[in-house]
Amino acid sequence: MKPLINIMLFVIMLALPGASWAEVVLKYNMNASSSWVPYYIPNNPDEPGILGEIMPQIIALANIKTEKHNFPPKRTNQALETGLLDFDIVSPSWFPHGDMGELFVQSKAIIDIQENIIVLPQNAQNWTDINQIKGQKIGTVRGYLYHDDDVFTRVDFLSERELVKALHKQRIEVAISGDLPALYWAKQLNLDISLAAIHSKGVLVMRLRKEHQHLMPKIDAAIDTLTADGTVQRIIDKYTNQEVFKLNAQ
Structure with missing residues (x-):
């Protein structure tokens, strides 16, 4: 299933050693198939979904700014390969042998799926x-x-x-x-x-184009912080403990 979850790439301000601040534009796509509920719920700012709540907090802690684009899923995959987009949220379990390819690096696990x-x-x-x-x-x-x-x-x-x-x-x-x-x-x-x-069965991670891999320590640190303080689990519980997900499917 996976929209490649089609979820995120960024615009980031970085302080380079021995240089002035430089702006690196990392573009992301937030357009899933139509709505990847409960991970992403479009047009619902109060309850944007599990990833819709977790990802902005990861971005903020990593000091990342974002630039949003809207591509359909198939176009998103192509844009990631060519560098028009810089990262998304995916599961290694969606790829043969868990290999995302030599163009990308991956973050620590964000959530289980x-x-x-x-x-x-x-x-x-x-x-x-x-x-x-x-x-x-x-x-x-x-x-x-x-x-x-x-x-x-x-x-x-x-x-x-x-x-x-x-x-x-x-x-x-x-x-x-x-x-x-x-x-x-x-x-x-x-x-x-x-x-x-x-x-x-697997986990969702951030798949980032390798030319931006110097950002990954900040991203991983943000994931660690939000996992350790219980933020990630509280957000998951908010969406999965609702009556709608207590449907008996055997």
């Missing part, structure tokens, strides 16, 4: 083994990274919301989605789903 096979409840017992996706048509989100999409046929949709709807319209039998986004949209749409086999 999980994605599952999602199906209609009556089909859950048919998808308990992740190896069953091999050679099958699997619902995916356009522009998202999947570490093993060479073993199945992607059927792309615009968002996790559309994946849930497609299951109920029987356009697909099975899809891959983050567990919390899938449960959120099932509840919002009043359409039952089940979480079947786990597709991947």
